[in-house]
Amino acid sequence: MFPVLKYVPEVLARWKQVAKSIRENQRGFYYMTLDFAKKEVAENSASDRATADKHESLMAKILRERENGKAVFDDDELAYLGGGLVDAATDTTLSTGLTFVKTLAAHPHIMKRAQGEVDALRNSDSPPRSEDIAEMPFLTACLLEILRWRPAAPTLVPRLLESDNVVGGYHLEKGTVVIQNTWAINHDPEHYEDPAVFNPDRFLSNPYGTKMSAEQAKAMGRKQSYLFGLGRRRCPGDLFARNAVLIAIAKLLWAFDIIATETIDMSIENGFHGGLAIGPEAFKTDFVPRSPKHRQGLLDDFQRLSQLIE
Structure with a gap:
């Protein structure tokens, strides 16, 4: 400038x-x-x-x-490729995980319901593993609702049109910069019932969470989540990010009761901060081990997995 x-x-x-x-x-x-x-x-x-x-x-x-x-x-390009991928994944995944924890603390009935689902896995003898994700439909619905209700990236990175195009009846010329407004898509009352309300059940009755039927949503080309972008340049870490957050939250729910120690503000105006990524403002909770068995099970799980991070 x-x-x-x-x-x-x-x-x-x-x-x-x-x-x-x-x-x-x-x-x-x-x-x-x-x-x-x-x-x-x-x-x-x-x-x-x-x-x-x-x-x-x-x-x-x-x-x-x-x-x-x-x-x-060359080495410079490859180093920045690797670092860029880590940068892109770190803030958004961390923000989503913290929002998930804050939401569970603010909705104890949701937390208990999710704990019940996790406890049903393998008779709850050990913390959940990645192969258990398919057996946790309610927790998955909670994550999809988090991604819709409080998306870590309210707008995605700009795209430059390489040719003229028509989108929604609007003619866009070659060279136009287009930005996906994820927040507006996720909170459109035309497609979501009470979009400002956290309601994971919407994704249990319909995998797209929409007012319209799953068949209609699929025919329209709608996606379960718009946080990861669209088209051939959408985020390649979509499935990895979802699974990483799911298994982390599942382990926390298996081992701990997440208890708010003060009133938690979940409003977008005061409970979250903006920027390139939306994240929760500081909140206070206690993580209380559910039993000595759960505490020991988590320690054993850490020992089993620690070799992966050495």
Whole structure:
């Protein structure tokens, strides 16, 4: 906006010092993802190739294709690809998880109902696992309602039209910048009954949560969630993000009662903050272990999974 500012000495411009520090930290983190990928390639090369291919990460796969001349990413591009993917997933997934916890604390009857579903898994002898997700329709409905009611990304990243197009009767010329208004889609009273109300049951009676029938919604091309975008450039982490939040919340519900210690404000005006991502304002809750058995079960589960994060 003001090109002349680039001539201001760094010693007189604290914002330049801050920007430089942020860039250094960012590049250090991004290159850490690249180093992990290179280590993975080296370890996979020394193991069975079939196994390596089956469990290979995206960055490791690109590195291997680069060695074979099939990919043209340089180290900078690949580091920023990996770091960008992590950045895109971290804030939105964290925000969704915190909103989920806050909502359960504010709706104890919903929490108890979800706990009942989780307790029915394998006689509740151990915390839920990823293979149990299909057996948790109510918790899944709660997540879909969270994604609709308080989407972490109220608007998605801009898109530039490569050709003329017609959308909803409006002619859009090539070069037009289009932004998906997720919030408006999710709170459209024409399609959702009482859109301002948190009601996961809407997704139990209809997988799209809409007033219209599931058959009509499918015929219209509607989606269960618009948070992850549409078309060929929609977020590739859709299923991973949903499952990550679901299994995390399921484990919390299995092990703890989530009890609000003060009145929780769930209004969008005061209970949440805006920005690139919507997130809940601070709230106070207690996580009370449901029994010594549940406490020990969670510790055992941590020990079982800790090798994955070492």
